Amino acid sequence: MDQMTIIWLAIAVVMAVVEASTVQLVSVWFAVGAAAGCITSLITDSIPIQIVVFAVVSAIALLITRPLVKRIKVKKTEATNADRLIGQEGVITEAVDNTEAKGLVRVGAQIWSARSMDGAPIEKGTSVTVAAIEGVKLIVKSNN
Numbered sequence: 001m002d003q004m005t006i007i008w009l010a011i012a013v014v015m016a017v018v019e020a021s022t023v024q025l026v027s028v029w030f031a032v033g034a035a036a037g038c039i040t041s042l043i044t045d046s047i048p049i050q051i052v053v054f055a056v057v058s059a060i061a062l063l064i065t066r067p068l069v070k071r072i073k074v075k076k077t078e079a080t081n082a083d084r085l086i087g088q089e090g091v092i093t094e095a096v097d098n099t100e101a102k103g104l105v106r107v108g109a110q111i112w113s114a115r116s117m118d119g120a121p122i123e124k125g126t127s128v129t130v131a132a133i134e135g136v137k138l139i140v141k142s143n144n
Contacts, residue, residue, distance in 0.1 A: 004050060008038035025069050033058030085112075085130045085138065096122040096140070105130075105138055117141040 015031035036057035040050045088107050096103030096116050105114035105128060116122050117131045117139050128140040 002041065002045070004041040004045070004047065005038055008034050008041050008050065008054075012038060025065075029058045029061040029065070032061045083133065086132065088130050089143065090114075090128050090130060090138070090140065092122050092124050092126045092128060092140075095124045105140055107138065113137045114140050 012031050012034035015027040015034055018027045019025070019031060033054040033056075037050045037054035040053040044050070085107055090105040090107035090112075092103065092114065093106050093111060094102065094104035096105070096114050098115050098119050098121075101115075103114040103116070103122070105112050107130060113136060114122075114128075115134070115137050118141065120142075122128060122140070122142050127143040129143055130138050131141050132139040
């Protein structure tokens with residue numbers, strides 16, 4: 001192996017390590033391009049040809065995988081049936097106390113764990129509006 005083969009191999013390994021450590025898909029294309037440059041260095045000693053092969057293969061890898069990467073990176077929030085509760089009114093059936101992680105609210109025919117949006121306690125019987133959902137808890141605000 002000549003010096004350029006080792007250099008291309010080192011670049012490919014460094015790019016692969018960077019990719020593995022970031023999980024952001026930022027250097028995988030350059031790792032592929034460097035591997036192509038390494039293979040090219042075994043065929044020819046011409047550094048300009050090796051660089052062109054590196055650049056072209058990296059660009060092609062980027063163009064081929066970019067749509068896939070965009071689909072993977074875009075996180076779509078899927079609406080659930082519970083999302084329809086946001087904006088609904090309910091009644092506190094057990095006093096809400098965020099510091100003690102207590103509280104229940106009835107919205108329609110369902111009873112949910114509840115937490116106060118502003119952190120203030122809410123008494124039993126208080127009319128509230130559902131502001132958000134966090135896991136299995138409704139975040140409510142008092143209508144008073």
